[in-house]
Amino acid sequence: MKMTRKLALACTTAVLGSAAAAETMTIGITQNNVGVDSYQTTYEKAFIAAAEADPNVEVVVLDAGGDVARQIAQMEDLIQQAVDAIIIWPTNGEAVIPAVRKAHQADIPVVVTNSNIAEQGFDFIASFSGPDNITQGSRSAEIMCDKFKDMGIADEARVVQISGQPGYTTAIERAKGFEDRLPEVCPNVTLVETQPGDWNREKSQQVMEAFLVKYDDIDGVYAGDDNMGVGALNAAKAAGREGIIFVGATNFSVGYEAMAEGDYWGSIYQSPVDDAEAALQTAIDVLNGEDVPFLNYFDTPKITQDNMDQFSKPVF
Amino acid sequence: MTPQDRKDLFKRGAIWAFILVELAFFSIVGDAISVSDKAFMNVDNMLLLLKQSAPIGIIALGMTIIMINGNIDLSVGATFALAAIVLLDSMTWPFMQSLGNWAIPLAWVFALLTGVALGAINGLIVWKTGVDAFIVTLASMLGFRGLVFMYNGEQPTSHLNWTLVDFAEAQFLGLHTATWFLLGTVLILWLVMTKTVHGRNAYAIGNNREAAVNAGIRVGPHFLLNFMLIGFLAALSAVVFYSESGSVNPNDGMLYELWAITAVVLGGTKLAGGYGSIISTLGGVIAIQLLRKGLGHIGADTQTVNLVIGLILIAVLILDRQLNRKGQEELKI
Numbered sequence: 001m002k003m004t005r006k007l008a009l010a011c012t013t014a015v016l017g018s019a020a021a022a023e024t025m026t027i028g029i030t031q032n033n034v035g036v037d038s039y040q041t042t043y044e045k046a047f048i049a050a051a052e053a054d055p056n057v058e059v060v061v062l063d064a065g066g067d068v069a070r071q072i073a074q075m076e077d078l079i080q081q082a083v084d085a086i087i088i089w090p091t092n093g094e095a096v097i098p099a100v101r102k103a104h105q106a107d108i109p110v111v112v113t114n115s116n117i118a119e120q121g122f123d124f125i126a127s128f129s130g131p132d133n134i135t136q137g138s139r140s141a142e143i144m145c146d147k148f149k150d151m152g153i154a155d156e157a158r159v160v161q162i163s164g165q166p167g168y169t170t171a172i173e174r175a176k177g178f179e180d181r182l183p184e185v186c187p188n189v190t191l192v193e194t195q196p197g198d199w200n201r202e203k204s205q206q207v208m209e210a211f212l213v214k215y216d217d218i219d220g221v222y223a224g225d226d227n228m229g230v231g232a233l234n235a236a237k238a239a240g241r242e243g244i245i246f247v248g249a250t251n252f253s254v255g256y257e258a259m260a261e262g263d264y265w266g267s268i269y270q271s272p273v274d275d276a277e278a279a280l281q282t283a284i285d286v287l288n289g290e291d292v293p294f295l296n297y298f299d300t301p302k303i304t305q306d307n308m309d310q311f312s313k314p315v316f
Numbered sequence: 317m318t319p320q321d322r323k324d325l326f327k328r329g330a331i332w333a334f335i336l337v338e339l340a341f342f343s344i345v346g347d348a349i350s351v352s353d354k355a356f357m358n359v360d361n362m363l364l365l366l367k368q369s370a371p372i373g374i375i376a377l378g379m380t381i382i383m384i385n386g387n388i389d390l391s392v393g394a395t396f397a398l399a400a401i402v403l404l405d406s407m408t409w410p411f412m413q414s415l416g417n418w419a420i421p422l423a424w425v426f427a428l429l430t431g432v433a434l435g436a437i438n439g440l441i442v443w444k445t446g447v448d449a450f451i452v453t454l455a456s457m458l459g460f461r462g463l464v465f466m467y468n469g470e471q472p473t474s475h476l477n478w479t480l481v482d483f484a485e486a487q488f489l490g491l492h493t494a495t496w497f498l499l500g501t502v503l504i505l506w507l508v509m510t511k512t513v514h515g516r517n518a519y520a521i522g523n524n525r526e527a528a529v530n531a532g533i534r535v536g537p538h539f540l541l542n543f544m545l546i547g548f549l550a551a552l553s554a555v556v557f558y559s560e561s562g563s564v565n566p567n568d569g570m571l572y573e574l575w576a577i578t579a580v581v582l583g584g585t586k587l588a589g590g591y592g593s594i595i596s597t598l599g600g601v602i603a604i605q606l607l608r609k610g611l612g613h614i615g616a617d618t619q620t621v622n623l624v625i626g627l628i629l630i631a632v633l634i635l636d637r638q639l640n641r642k643g644q645e646e647l648k649i
């Protein structure tokens with residue numbers, strides 16, 4: 001009697017246990033290099049917090065420390081552990097493709113986060129979750145155009161562009177978004193010249209110095225990110241040129257501060273928290289069999305001096 | 317069994333005992349707290365462990381010989397990256413592309429020759445100038461890394477060849493391609509160090525360089541040969557690893573020299589030279605990879621790996637010192 005009751009109890013717990021186990025999904029993530037900048041550090045914290053908030057999700061959080069070999073080993077470990085889905089922030093958009101293929105062959109869906117892998121790997125991934133750089137570029141164009149309209153110079157303004165590192169998808173897409181959108185919203189604004197600033201503040205400052213010597217009339221500067229935008233701003237300040245409208249992308253804390261001081265007009269707000277939550281949600285949606293767009297973008301809103309009080313200062 | 321033999325046995329066995337402790341720990345703790353349903357001590361997982369040990373392992377094996385000599389090579393990480401670039405870039409050269417898949421072995425040869433040449437530069441400078449290997453290879457570490465960045469700027473160098481990837485991912489008799497290269501290197505170097513004159517000379521030079529010179533060992537050419545060997549092995553490591561991942565970042569291989577040295581020291585090789593073994597270094601490499609893997613398995617923060625390895629390294633050095641001190645005391649009596 002006692003025995004049977006015990007057995008029955010054991011059976012029910014076992015059933016309950018397995019039912020609960022079927023509900024939970026295990027998601028593994030291998031990140032690029034946590035700790036190298038505060039964007040990635042904040043991303044990891046937000047990711048863990050989001051996973052803890054969801055009782056159906058268990059996560060294995062790994063960090064490659066910027067080392068491709070370690071990231072590939074981590075991919076293999078996650079496949080070996082038979083997790084339900086893998087999220088990867090590639091250390092190198094091409095080197096990880098064979099490892100991603102392995103996961104694909106093991107029927108584990110892979111979600112790429114933040115920066116996409118190269119096109120050869122697209123067949124092996126379920127979705128990409130990250131910022132839409134083309135939209136970021138076109139939104140920057142809109143910010144700049146709106147400001148020119150306010151100032152009443154939308155018919156004659158001249159703009160220069162400082163783009164990111166040549167060859168980087170992010171740089172190419174942002175430049176394309178800006179160049180395509182600007183003539184649509186402000187047909188009479190001329191983009192005078194584009195030069196790469198390589199994501200580097202000093203390089204961008206030199207590029208801007210050259211622009212200032214070359215052109216007497218510059219009304220606006222578009223930089224591929226705030227780091228370069230602030231470099232250009234410093235060049236303009238040193239040359240004593242005022243009234244130039246600076247618009248960047250990926251709002252950095254330096255950009256935010258320059259906006260608070262009134263030197264820098266606007267940017268695109270890209271939050272690591274949104275980035276992390278979007279990646280986890282994409283993986284969950286894929287596992288639930290929902291229709292997820294192949295390129296699953298999270299929103300990166302416009303930020304200008306007018307609405308900056310709605311955003312907290314970026315941590316990076 | 318003399319006390320000396322017992323001490324040796326203890327020293328050589330220590331790393332393997334440590335590996336057993338790690339295995340037991342991660343199996344038990346893994347069962348309790350890992351989110352994974354799979355056991356840690358799973359055959360596939362252990363095979364993966366060997367495979368993942370290969371990149372640093374192959375370098376660490378060469379480093380053992382260099383350190384038995386009483387030298388050190390800090391440039392292996394940069395050599396690794398440069399050989400990887402030669403491997404991947406050479407396959408895109410027009411004449412190589414016209415060769416079809418025959419370009420693959422040729423690209424390997426180019427990469428390996430690059431490693432040998434870079435090692436020869438180190439060896440020649442150490443031989444001809446007599447400057448300490450630490451300084452020479454510190455300089456070449458910076459210099460070689462400079463070459464890596466000059467090659468393609470900050471951009472990754474890429475060439476994805478699926479034939480090559482399939483070869484590198486293959487499993488023969490259950491072992492991955494990389495594992496075969498690792499075990500092959502272990503076997504050859506073990507034979508060299510235990511069965512050949514070159515191996516005996518390596519220990520002799522590390523023990524007492526002056527005595528070795530007096531005994532007629534040509535120390536300079538010996539060093540040159542060993543630096544060419546470790547250059548070759550750093551390139552071999554790159555060949556094995558990058559065959560499976562067709563792209564190299566310019567900062568790849570950074571800190572590999574330190575991981576390799578850590579593995580060698582964990583394996584009981586003396587920094588001062590004259591003592592060490594290839595097999596124990598393999599143990600050191602496996603111990604490190606096991607820690608990385610195990611801590612990931614139980615869900616510990618990746619950065620704790622560094623902390624734990626640092627603590628273990630200090631423990632190993634203290635243990636080593638204690639054992640040596642005891643040995644000296646025994647001699648006095």
